[in-house]
Every structure is written in structure tokens, then in C-alpha cells.
Amino acid sequence: MRRFPSLLLVLCFSPSILVASERVLLDEGWRFQLADPADAQLPGFDDAAWRRVDLPHDWSVEASPQNDAASEGHGGYHQTGVGWYRRPLEVGETSLKSIYRLEFDGVYQNAEVWVNGHRLGEHLYGYTPFSFDITPYLKTRSNASNVIAVRVDNSDQPNCRWYSGSGIYRHVWLRKLPPVHIEPASVWCENKPHEPFSDFHLHYTVINSTDMDQIVYVEESLPEQASQSGKNRVHKLRIGAGKKVDVHRPIRLGSARSWSAEFPHLQQLQLRLLTQEDAASDAMDVVDHTFGLRSVAIDPQRGLLLNGEPIVLFGGNVHHDHGPLGAASLDIAEARRVRLLKQAGFNAVRTSHNPPSDAFLDECDRQGLLVIDEFFDNWAKSKVNRDYGPHFEGIWRDELLATMDRDRRHPSVVMWSIGNEVYERGDESGQRLAQELAQCVREHDQSRPVTIGLNGLGEGNWDRLDPMFGAVDVCGYNYETNRYETDHRRLPMRVMYASESYPKDAHESFAAVESQPHVIGDFVWSAIDYLGEAGIGRVFPPGEEARRHWEGTHFPWRAAACGDIDLIGHRKPISHYRNIVWDRGERLYLAVEEPTANGDPWQLTPWAVEPCLDSWTWSVPEKTMLTVHAYSRYPQVRLQLNGRIIGEASTGQAEEFHASFRVPYEPGELVLEGMQQTAVNQRIKLATAGETASIDLEPEQGTIAAGRQSIAFINVRLVDEQGTTQPVEDRQLEFSVAGPAEIVATGNADPTSRHAYANSGCPTYQGHALAVLRSTGEVGAVTLTARCEGLPEADCKVEFTKE
Template identity: 40%
Template sequence: MKNMKANLEIITIAVLMLATIACSQTGSSEKQRSLSFDQDWLFIKGDPLRAETPEFDDSAWRRLDLPHDWSIEDLPGQGSDSVIGPFSKSSAGKMATGYTVGGTAWYRKHFTVNKSDQNKKVYLQFDGVYMDSDIWINGNHAGNHPYGYTSFWYDVTPYLNPPETENIVAVQVKNEGLNTRWYAGSGIYRHTWITIVEPVHISPWGVYITTPDVSDKNATVEIVTNVTNSESEDVTVICVVSLFDPSGNEAGKASVESSVPAGQTVDIKQVVRVENPSLWSVEKPGLYDSEVKVLVDNKVMDKLTTAFGIRTIHFDAENGFMLNGKSTELRGGCFHHDNGPLGAAAIDRAEERKIEILKNAGFNAIRCSHNPPSPYLLDVCDRLGMLVIDEFFDIWKKPKNKDDYSNYFNEWWKKDLQSIVLRDRNHPSVIMWSIGNEVPEAREQSGFDTAQELVNIVRGLDATRPITEALVDFSGVNSSGYTPWDDVAPHMALLDVVGYNYQYLKYEGDHEKYPERVMYASESMPMFSFENWQTVEKLPYVFGNFTWTAMDYLGEAGVGLARLIDKPEGSINSRAGLSHFFNPYSWPIFNNFQGDLDLIGNPKTPYYYQHLVWRESKVEMLVHRPIPPGKIEIVSPWGFPDELKRWNW
């Protein structure tokens, strides 16, 4: 226990150091005309009455900057064996949430709008709030947003006081009950933005860029700009698009005139040809910029620069995955969104460092399990050349926990889906949309119907990427050889690419039945990396393996941790039952121990094994920690024995 307290003190110091150097950097799109809204918020843990009202006295509240995650902060009652740092033995989520604590809390911010911005439109955007947030502006309820992982925005113009007069935004965040299977964090844990624009402007997430025709000599770039006219009269706009190559040189230009009716939005489509394009790839992730200007009477009303990549992606059963016409095997890793000792706070440098570490560790692809990532993380993946599976949901209509997203799915799935795709569809790093993970109703008609609805909406918003889903069959096979996996075939037929969680033994049999199906290991156990990678190298219709997980994460505490138990009479299987590892009372363990890398990016045993599998290394030598007399080691199927690269005893 003393060692654990010492380790937590070191973690606390690391958090403070990183927080000191952290700043809100602007992303590569949408943010040039937006200002960070992260500074000088007031915070209180608890649920005071009438905290949404302007006259509420918040003078005693704590002042902080966003992003902020209160679940990673030290709890009251330190010094006992039941509370250590942010971890509490009485946590509602127990091992699932790493013994952290949620609850309800409030944020408030006082701000003014300049006189020069009178008669303009004002939007507030939240990149992520976990969870079930309610937003008030000067006591007016702007809206509720249940899902903790999607970005959302409000037009707050009707609620603002006159310029130079104080406004107050109040945010209530409710992370209550059993709503997650892993550590989610709590609070406004991603960036916030304020955008002030003219009445005629580019709509939020209103630029969509595709590259329908690409070769080494020429590329066709299609830009669709959604323009909003909130004036009371029709306007004629001129939309000017300028493209700039990765070196900053102008690569093409187009201009078109369009009428935008009063109170409506209009899509304006333009096409630009680019000669000798620099193709975006994992090895050379060159980014273009699209600068869109909207003019009325020769006056610039709005301007927005969006980063994009010129590249092609293609999936089929003969060649697997092809990037720019080249077959590419995905060395993938799954990961959750937390940043280890920083909790869920999406600090830019922490997000960037995570992708740097994964790229240096040999990964060329990540699966954002099981929710969309922060916008800045995708900016980093674009810049560093990391391929991404952008995953939407872990739950549909059937719950995995009683207070989870299933309670909101029917009302919110379409809005959340639109938010994800509209926000992320310009990122060249995103190569697949994943509509779900191990959803319980996958075999049922209701699951088929839901998948059909999700697929239709996604294809309507972005038809340039394939749709996938991570599916699993833990039921085994009965005496007749029939498995419920076969019931999922109609569901799988809705997808462009099928993700197999822990099912590499099914590939060849399924290929005989469904020769056009494209497959990959959307999750695999680290100790079976060799077997999974052999299938990728052998079978052209299997294009990648995503290990669970690339990095350790908070929550699902101890699932991958090898344990010592008393030596029993007789023999025992070293791979003990899952009940040893999915133990809701695993205190004081708080992280999963399933990663190739630990919480802060240091290599672990599966990292070295993975590099042998990838042929990045010819031999690795590790030594097992001594096992005390009278004990034996049991090893999780998601873990490795307690082996060390370096030791001293």
C-alpha cells in the first residue's frame, strides 16, 4: 500500500507538470474563425439549487481552465485504505471504471461580446462533455446533450445580453449510476469554442471535401460549402475556393455565384483540378488546405480553412485494403480515450504524444474503441500518418449497463451520428466508419433494423468510406456444428467490411460461404498476435489485426494482469477462468494491464512479442519475475506472464 501511495504521488506530480505546459491549440479546420472558450471557468462538485440562474453567487467556486476531468482528481478522505488519490473502494463502477467516482457537478463562465460583434451570430461549441449535460445562457436553457463523446454546438445569439454586458453560461454535468464499461472521466473534458460570424456565413461543419478521381498526374477535388443566410432577405453570394499544397503553394482555385434564400441554407458545389498531387499516405502524410471565402457585394462575410488529404482507399476480398492503389496491411491497436494519469482530459500535447508513441511503436492504424475521439486527435493522425477506424457506439437499444446510452439511443442516435460524420469526414486519416461494437442485439431482427438505419444515414452523409462493425461470438459451437454466428450473416451483409472480435479461426470457413466478404480482426488477444498476423499475411481478404489494446487504460481493472495464487493440490490450468480477471472487487488495481504499452507509453511484454510477430525484431529476451514458494501464476487470455525486459533482484 505504501508503494501504491508513492506511485500515485509521482502520477500527481506528472499531472501537474503536464497541466502546466498544456495549452489549447487550434485544430486544422473550423477553428481559425473560432476562439478558445477554455479559460476562466468556475467549477463546483455537487448540485446547488438554481445554479443556472444569472444571479447565483458563484464567487466561492473553484477557478480552472478546460479541458477538465474531475474523476481523476484526489477524493476527500485520503489516508484510509478505502480512498487513495482519485480511487475509492466504494466506487459505483468498481473495477469497470477503475474505482473512480462520477456524480454531478456545475461549470459557469462569465463573458462579454464586443460592441463590434453586434448583430452577428454567436455559436458555442463543446467538443465533448461526459455526460448528460444541460447548458443555460443567462438563465435560458439552450439544450441537453446526453452522449458523452460527441461534439455539439448551440446558436446562443437569442440568449445574449447587449454587447459589453456580462453573459453567463452555466453547464450541469451528470455522470450518475452505471453508465460505462470502462473509465469515461467526468466533466467538460474536451475543448470549447466560441464562433462569431456575420448573418451570412459558412454553417458549422459546413465544408465537405472529397477527392473522387485521383492519379499520380491529376486529382479532382470536390468542395461542397453549406452557406447559411439568417437575414430577412435573399442574398447573392460569391463562393471562392483556393487550394494550397503541403508546401503552401496555390494548387487551384474556383469561384461561383449562388443565391441563398432568407432564413435558409444552401449547398454550393465546386470542383478544382490539381496537377501532380502530393498523395496523403502513412509514410508521407502531406496535407492540403482549402480556403473558402463567402462574399456579398465584394465584401468577405466569412472565411474558413480546412485541411484535407488527396488519397484513395479501396477494400475488396482479392486485395484487402489498398491505400493509393497499394495493398496495405493494418498493424492496428484498439485504445480507449483516456490519457492515463491525466484522466479523460483531452490536453492537446497528451493526445499528440499518444499518437507519436503508437506510431513509433510500429502501429499504422488505430481503432477508437468504442466512441469518437477528440477532434484534435484526428488532426494529429492526419499530420503524422495514422489510419483511423472512427467508431460511433458501444451500445444500441439493448443495455450493457442499466444507466448507459441505451436509455437515450432512440431519441439521440441520428443526431449523434450526424455530429460524428459531419465533424470528421474531411480527415484523410479516417478510413472506416464503425457503427458499433459487440452490440447484444446483433443476431436479432431489431439489430438488423438498427444497423440498416445507421448504414443508410452514414452513406447519405459520406459515401466515400466503407462502413464496418465489430462483431463477436462467445457462444461456442454446439454438437451439430451450428453456431449463432451464422445468424448474423444478413446483418454482416449490410456492411462493407466486417470486424471480427476474437474470431480469427472463422475466417477461412466464412470465406467459403461468403467469398466477397472483407474481414479484419477488430479485436484480438495479445498472446494470439502471431496467429492473427499469420492470417493477415496468408489470406488476401483479411487485411489487418487490431490488438486489444495498444496502450493500457484506466478501468476494466486487472483484466490483463497476471496473478499469484496459492498453489492448489494437484494441477491447474495456468489460463484460469475469466472470473479471476473480470472481478468487480479487484481493489486496489485501477488500470487494465492489457496494453502493449503501459499507461504512459513504456513498452511491456506484448510489445516485444508484437515486434517479433511483425518481423521488426529477430529475438527478444525477457526474464520472469521470481515466483515465491507455495504460489503459482495464473495468466489472463488478454495478458502475458509477469516477464520483464530489465530487472534487478
Template identity: 35%
Template structure:
């Protein structure tokens, strides 16, 4: 079986009524899939989706494509596979209804055979609806890849090969391989299946064969147990994979084949050793992430997903939580390749809604199909170790909610008993009806705002007898109990529930030092997932820092006022740039000895601020500021040390004990003067490590491609900066940059500025802290040239070869 890309020749426009005709304002425009129909819509403060989507509106969209159906397809089976359409996808072929899929994250297949006009041009159309159906930015339309499947009537089923390795030792691993064959003919068919396991160098590691007979209109599963000698295991530090080829033949003539990647690995879980992968205890250094890809919008493209996973891995994370929806295939493939462990999440709601038109509508009828779709997608990915059945489910603390917990958990175990089941439990959210009326009223409109103001009271409530008793049954059905913002339960549950394994499924970013100490101290706590590892569109301003003396300032809780677009709470910003919080976390993880200098913006020195629990300080790792010499400035140094000495051009500024205002931080009050700022960390009286920041020289506009070469169907990233000739950025000289692309297409352009009215679909953008990111899509082999221009600077060009 081969998936043929079905991504060109599409157009999209607003869905019209049956008696409406298109005009210039509603005309369809050509697009290349995957495509996000929401990203470039005009934003406004009164957008019906509001702060949840970053003030980007929803809509109803219609995609259309015409294609030839050659006469030779008469003896074939023809289908189209959609990896994801957000949301409520309705598919028509030649004007006739063909399929409907309500779940915006589930892959589905449309059988074209009943509708095709062979030897003619055919039309397929897909409708998608987005309207107040999520608490974050979902994007809209056909945002994941589409494939055409043209097969013999007797063929290998889509995702029909499953490889499981349970019996593993140093001598050999037994691969249990099952392959499903489908028969669309009117006759019984007998075929032969041959399986071949190869290593990454092409060497054959095992083979097997079996005949399989399939009755008309049915399917049959063929199985084999294959021994791989001296197996190379898949793990976080050595993500080795084998390839399992299934070949179907008819009397010696090959008729279909598929290749499935497989990582051989052992998972163990208990309260003594925590999580073990291949016998080695692993603490999950986790990042929650949403599914959008920054300036690209909510599209899943293999190169973008691979880049995100690679950068998260380089920042010290070894696990991600796909919040609060199933991950894309491309993301899981990247996690397999980079050794990133995955918690894949089913949904944000069950039967009780959080927004007006969310997926709680119809959940009781659809949930088994949703679980099956997630498992079918994940089953062959060694990176997936945890299935999460939900996030902060409202009904979880009731008897009926516990029944749903058990029902969904058992469905996962029935379909895939090889992985562990968890759930992101928030005991406060689950008990809103039993908490104080004031808290319930606040949470009804915005649960995040409620949580932002509660502090220590929230910790006490999460460890209360009410939460303990009301969530016990829902927690008991899980292999790993996920707690959102409930680290106050870690020690308590070791006493109350000695067999309970816990993961911090969602935690506040500024508490990582104490949270990670808990993970290291308590064997039954297997990891921590921060909110969030990577910034995202929507939940706008949830992690912002407000200066409360600003004219017209009005407190708005976690809801950032228009024109906030981004959440502004990631360790890594929307462009892929690591922020000071990321380096602080790396130090807290024990992965970094070099200190980090984080400078509070001198222009705001001394101003009062308001933050949320998801905020970091408004700091930048820079000593280049448009501020007069002698301006007061606050400098933080992050270090795993006893003391830090700060020097400016070799002169001692001060020496401060580490630990204030928070763990691993030394804070200095000094004055800004251009030069070289150096931090020296010491422990036990001896220097541990040092780091420096230098003031930038003459500013230049530069453009640098992350990779000099990309594939013809790939995308490339170009960082455009205002910096000196050594690459040191000018943070206070931001200005609009225009970008022109030849030999390819500008797919997205934007900066990390959270509060902006600029569009990622524009050809110009204003730098933020000296940088902006251009993303280009390759066409045919050749060369892409990306030229940036800005007033007062010479143009800058980056060149990418397309192979």
C-alpha cells in the same frame, strides 16, 4: 470562421438541488478546460461504478463561467461549441435553458443570441451526469475543448467545408469542394466565395470562385471542382496534406474565412488485394485504444493525443480503433499528421443496454444525430478509412438487430459514401440467449469473465453454424466484417462467403504471431486490432497476472479487486513506456530483427499464476534486481529466429530452440547474477542479431523532459527515474517521489502501477519499475522547472522552455 478558445475562467462543483446552498464541502473550484471531473474523486471498493471505472465514482457536476458580452455583438451571431461533454450535458445561459446533448462524445453548438445581455456580464453553466453508464472509465464533465464563435450574420457554417478527391491520377487530382453558407438576417444575401488550395510550402495549387445567394434564415451550398496538378498523396508512409481556404466576401470586403486540411488519397477494397491505399496493399497493424490520456484523466489535449499517436506509430502500429466511441478531433488531427489509419466507432450499444444507465436509453430517437455528428467531425480527415457502427451489439443476431445494422450502415453511406463501413461482431455475445444457460448467466454479469475461461471452446462456438446463420444478414450489410475474438472464422468464411472482407476488430494480445500469419496468408483478412495498444483507466485488472498462492487470494475472473485502477493490458503502459509485449508484437509484424530480453521477476520465481486472455507474462526488460546472486530466474528471449544463445558476461548460459512456450519465444531457466546478459539470435546456423541488458550501477534520481520546448498553451512530459548515470533503471528500488513545478502547473503525476490507491491529481507518486511521469501545463512564455525529490537521493530538475 475562427474558433476562439473558451477554456479559461470556469469553475466546477457538485450539482446542488434548487433549494440547496453551497458550503465548504460543495464549493466550486476554478478549472481550466478541458477538465475531467471524475479523475480526482476518492475511490473505494464499494463505488457504484465498480471495476468498470477503476472504482472511481460518478456524480453530477455543474460548470459555470461568467463573460462579458460587448454591445458590438448586437450585429453578430454568437455561439459556443462544445467538442464533448460527458454525459447528458444540459446548458443554461443566464439561468435559462439553452441546450441538451445526451451523447457524451458528440460535439454540439449552443446559440447564445436569444439569451445574451449585451453590455453586461453573462453566465453560462453546464451540467454533466455520470452514473453507471459505461463499461470503461469515461471521465466526466467538459473533457474536450470549448470554443466561442462570433460571426457576421452571414457566415460560413461550422464544419461547413467538405473536400473530397475521388478522381485521382498521376497527372492531377480533382478536388470536389463544397461550402455551406448560413444567413441569420431577415434579408436575402449574395456573397462571393473564393477557394484557394495551397501546398505545405504555401505554394498555390488551385483556385476557384463562385457567387452564392442565401435566403433569409436559410443556408446554401456552393461547389467547385479544382484540379491539383501532380498531386502529392496522403498515405501511411507519406501523410501529405493540402490546405483549402474558403474566403467569403461582400462586395470585395472579406467577411469570413476558414481553412480545411485535405489529404488526397485513394481507397480500394476487395478479397483479392485486401485494402489498398493509393494502389498499395496495406495490412492494418491495429491497436484498439480507449479515450483517456492516463494521468491526465479522460481529457483530450492536442499535445497528449499527438504524443500517444506518435508513440503508437513508433511501436509499429499503423492503425487505431477508437473503442468504443467516437474519437476526439485532436486525436484525428494527430492521426492525419502521423499517417495513422483510423477505425472510428459510433457506440458500444444500440437498443439493448449493457449497463444500467448507458446510451441505449434514447438511442432509437437519437441515433441519426449521433451518426451525423460523427461524420461531420471525421469527413475531412484522410486518416479515417472505416466507420464502425458498433461493438459487440447484443441484438445483432436477430431479425430486428439486422434491421438496425442495415439502417445505421445506410445512414453512414448516405452522409459519407467515400469510406467503408464495419462493425465489431462478437457472435457469442450476440447469441447469449441461445447459448448454454451457464454461459448466459456468466455473461450477464461480466461478458469478459465469460470469455476469459472458454479458450478453444470459444473458438468452436464462434465458428458454429448458429453464429454463421444468425449473424449473416448483419454482416452482409457491411463493407468489412469486423470479428471480435473470432479468428476461427477466417478460413471458414473464405469458403462460405467468398466475397466477404474481414478485419480482426478486437483480438487477444498473446496470439499476435498466429493472427498476423493469418493476415499475411489470407488476402480477404485486412488486419488485426489488438486489445489494447495503450493501457487505460477502468476495466480494472482485465490483463493482470495473479499469484494464486498469495494469502487471501480469491479468483475474480477478469474483474480486478480494489484497489486496481488500470486495465493492465496495453502494449504501451499508461505513461507511454513500451512494455516487452510491444517488442514481441513488433517482431511478429516483421518490423524488428533485434531480439528482446524479457525477465520474469525473480521474487516470484516458481509461483503459480492465474492469467486472463488479455494478460501478458509478468516480465520486465531488466537485469537489475534486488535478489541474491544465485537466485533462480526465468528469462524469455523474443526473436524471429531458429535458436537463441544466452550469455552472461560472455559465458554461455544455454542455447534454446525458438518456439516454446509460444511462437517467437525462447525460454531459459538460469540464475541471477549481476553483469551483462546477452541474447544472440541465429537462423540457419548464422547470427541474425543480438541484444544485451546490463545491471545498473549506483542509483540516482533523475528528471528528463521529453521535449525541451513547448508552446504556451501546451503540455510537457517529464520522466522521473531511479537509474544509474547511464539511464539503466533500478526496478526494485521504487519509492515515493515529490514533484514541485514553477512557471507552470502540474497537470498529472503517476506511474504505470495498475493496483494503487494514489491519485493522479497529487503532487507525489511512487515509482513503478523505477519510473514515474509528471505532466505539466504551460502558462505564459518563459520557463518551467520541474523538481523531483525522494528520500535518500539528491533532487533532480528538468527545465522546459515555453515559447
């Protein structure tokens, strides 16, 4: 969990300047109403009847999806509309020289902000951070109360191709700065390509907002540097009245530990702004900065180089929602997402198609997940009726720079992506915009390659994209792996990767990476299931046309269903297959394909795979023929049912590490053996479950620090007397909680469920469900109880402790 320290109040160096530096989280104590009342921005407006909420908050996920929702399938048929947030704010006695800034990590979308009735401004794009200087409008007398009001308008629909969520769904902060200060977002450590990672450039900006020239000193405290030299560096700066100084300083460490996906070592830097050269003097400002040392470079012969060594990107595309939690970006949810991705074998993600939360990138830094940070889905040409296309030419530069200012400090970010499948890709306007965006990125950061993800223009027109690809350093191919070989012969200096690939093409896509060094990775669509883009991974029964997700309505589908990991965090069989293809540790897996009514094949969209479960429990008559899939890194596999050998098959590279068997169903035990010659190296078995006997509750965390940012995930299963999951007897569950926590979400992985995730109960799906608890802020034990008609109550405990 992230900590939110306040920095020490210290003496000033000039009688007119009070020195203080502080950043406070403002997520608690808001009032919310899903309506658009008049005069809600005024300080005296009566909001007593409004609902109290703590941020991050997403109102779209709180109600059931509806067929007539304005968000349509793009937004998972969830509610949108206009909502208001209000919060009191007390800052206490302070100097008039202090600077106060209200900072938003992300609001979706069209946010308007007032303080004490003064309109500060608006922010259109829903995925980027923004801030306002609120100093002139604050009451700083003792016991004086201020009022923040935020109007969020997500009513103009559809405005996004996936589920966006609605509201203040990321953190809000109040930052207090002294009049002479180090700009926090300016601090970052840059590793140049093809240079040793221990040689880097330190960047920061010192701002003098006073009406007097100032002489200040900056102490740069870097533990590894201090341990080698025996002291910290102190530098003198002269700053004119109302001016700023940008510092760019090369630093060489004789030895240092690098950051990588396998060993994500992070460094600590402290900058202290002093009035005297003596480092022991009081500081007027202090900035603590976490960073990682690593270099990123591109080589047509060796591919992507991290710290000088080639690395393959085992990647997946991710949207920003958390299934039943919606878009609310709680830090623990972001940490869980990164952990699930790493456990599934991914070492990289592409944040499709927008900047992620800062909390997500913090976790990628800590856990070692490489990131392609993507700015935009569309440019000036719109993809849906009411997206930001008409505003793009006026906002793109500010939004791009806001993202880079925030994200360039993260070692996990290894590439900047300027767009995805933009509709200008075959036009001169697209070539112009690609050049302008790429140039803007390079002016702001030369340490990372620039990329873009493009799909084709139809038969024979692929080379028309050469000018657009020519603007970037690495070319992202969306579903165009068949172009790699011919493009390499035509353009041997081009470095490329699958910025999107179909789930079913796992072997084909990765074979291209393994055989061609200039192909640096594969990013499947998608790594995790997400809300919206309803039905993209839908399977259709025999005889029914497999419609694409943009063809007609797919209600009650609310989710995509194309992810390797499902909506509540469980890996699907395709995830295990991909990990075996990638040779990321797993060597054997067994899954059974869900049978169709007449035994004919499922009809699949390009993003769909046959529906499979790791189960030998099926509601079909005995002797019904089922298809069993064996995924294996062993040369051969052998399948047995109730002690009888069903068959053997090769599962090498030529067989794409896969074999299938047709097996007549009978209850019992299905066993798959991975074999090397005649020796059995590994065995996996599936047992038929009996009738549901109980509910199993398993917390993912045993103890958690108490606080409103703390959430606990509880995995729920229906099991028989032996503890085997029962996937075909789904039941309605009701949850209650005792102790200092509340239920904030319940749900399952069913992409067609109309369940409202904010409810305290939900049905299981294939025997599974998820409950999410949020701490009230108090310390103590929490008991979650699950009830279901005909089954005994079940409970589990989670401990919320002092930090």
C-alpha cells in the same frame, strides 16, 4: 500545438449586416464545484468560493479510487457525481445580426447548459460534440457580462464499461458568424473509392440567415490548383432569404501529393465569401480548411486499398483516457499518444468504442495514423445498468451525424464503425438497426467503408451473424480469427479483419493477415493501457482461479493492464514482440519473466500475458530459476550469462520468432545475440542494477510554447551509480516546481495503485514514474525538483517560450 486564429473584421455588403467571423477558445477562467447546489444556473449566483479550473477538466481522476465507488470496476472505482461549471463571458459591442454559437467538443455526461439563466438545452451522450445558438440571450453592450453555466451529471452509475471521466473534458468554443456565412463543419474534400486521389469533390454550405435574398461569390483558393492554372476559382451563388445552398464541386488536379500513413502530406484550402465577383474585394467570411488527398477502397482479392495500393492495418484498440491525466483531452497529450503509438509500430487504431476527440484526429492527420472511427459500444440493448441503451433509438441518428460532420474532413479516418459486440447481434432488431445505421452513414459519406465489430453467439451459431455482417462493407471479427478460412470459402467476397484480438495471439492473428489478402489487419486489445475495466489483463498466482474482469470485484485494481504500452507511456515487452512479429523494424528483444512464489506458471485471463521486464535485477535468491524470453527476427539466438553460453535456439517463423530459456539467477550481465548462421548481427544486454543512488528526470520536450493548453511530460527513473534503472527498490517521491507552471498529474504504471493522480507526489513502480506540468501561460524557465528520503535531490528544466 493548435493555434486559434481570429478572422479579420471587414466591411459589410448590406447596411444591415456587420461582417465578422471568429472562433475563440473558452477553456480558461471557469469556476467548478463538485456538488449540486440550487440556482447555480442563475447569473447572480455567488460562485466566489468555487474552485477555479481551466479546461479540459476531468474531476473523476482527482481523488483516490474507492472500493465502494458507484462507478465500480468499469470506471476504475473512481468518483463520479454531479458537478457545476460557471464562466463569465464578454462579447463587447456587436451587431444584432451576428450569430453566436457555444460549441462543446465533449462533456461526460448529461450536460445541461444555460446562458444568463436561459436554459439552452441538454446533451446526453458524453462522446460527441454539440452546440447551441446563444444569440438571443447575450448581452452585447460595452462592458456587459454574460454568464455560462453547465451542469454535468455523471451520478447514474455504472453507465460505461470503461473509465469515462467526468466533466467538460474536451474544448469549449465561442463561434461568431456573420449572417451570411459558410458553415465551417460543412467543408470537406471527398475522395471517391477507386478514383485517383487527385480527383476529389469539394463540399460546403453557404447559409443566408437574413430576411433578404442574397447574391454572393465564393473564391476557392487551393494552392496546388492555383499553381497549375494560375488563378483561383470564383463561383456565383444566389441564396434565398433564410435559406442555404449546398455546394458539391468536382476538382481535378493534374498533380498532387497524396496523404498516407508513411507520408501524411496535408493540403490547405481557403474559402472566401465575397460581395463581388472580383477576388480582390473584401470578404464577408473566410474559412481555412486543412485536408489530405487519399482514396480508400475495398477489394476481396487485394484487401484494403489506400491510394490504389494494398495496405495492411497494424492496429490496436484505444480508449480515450491518458492515464494519470484521466480523460482531459489536452492537445499535447493527444499528440503524445499518437507519437507513442507510431513508435510502437502501429499504423492504425480503432477508437473503441466511441468517437475520439477532434484534437486526437488532428494529430492522426499530421503524424499519419489510420483510424477506424467508432460511434457506439451498445445499441438499444444495454450492457451495463445505466448506459444510453434506453435512449438509443431516439438519439443515434443525431449522434452519428454529429460525429461524421466533424470527422469526415480527417484523411486519417478510413472506416466508420457502427458498433461493437452489440447485444442485438443475433436478433432481427439487430439486423434492422445495422441496416439503418449503415444506410445513414452511406447517405452522408460514400468515400469510406462501413464496418462493425462482432463476437460469436456460441457454438455453431456464427453464421447467424451473416445478415448483420451483410449490412457493412468490412467485417470486424472480435477474437474469432479461427473463422477466417471457413468464412472465406463460404463467402469469398467478404473482407474481414480482427477488430479485437488477444495480446497473447500476436503471431497467430498476424499469420492470418499475412496468408489471406481478404484479411486486412489485426487490432489487438489493447494498444495502450487504460483506466477502468479493472483487471481485464490481470495475472493470478499459481493455485488461484484466473477470474474475468466481470467476475466479482478486483479492487484495488483501477486499470485494465492489457495494453502494449503502459499507463505512463512505456512499451512493455509484448509491444516489442508484436513489432518483431509484424516485421516493423525491430529485430531483437530480451525480457525476463517475473517469477512466481513457488515457480509454477502464472494463471492468465484471455487478455493477459506473463508479466515480463527488460531487467536482470530481481529480489530472489541466487540460483532461482528464471524464464528468459528472446524475441527475434534472426534465424537463431544465443544467450549468455556473465560470459558463459546458456544456450542457442531457433527463432524463425516456425518458432513464432520466440525462444525461452530457463536460467539460474546470478547478478551480472545477461546478453542476447541475434545470429545469421554463425555471424552475430545484433546484441542486447541487461545488467543487474546496484542500490538506488539517484533520481533521473528526463523531459520529453525541451521547449514548449507558453499557454494554458501547454503541458510537459517528465519521465522519472530510480537509477544506480551507472545509470541503470533499479526496478525493485520503489520509493515515494515528492515533486515541486519553480517557474511559470504547475504540477497537474503524477503517477506510475501500477494498475493497483490507490495514489490520487492530482497529488504532487507519487511512488515509483518498477523504478519509473511520470510527472506532468501545465504552463501558467507566462514565458519562462521551469524547474521541476524531485525529492526522496535517502537520495539527493534531482531537478530538470523545461522552457516555456513565446509561440
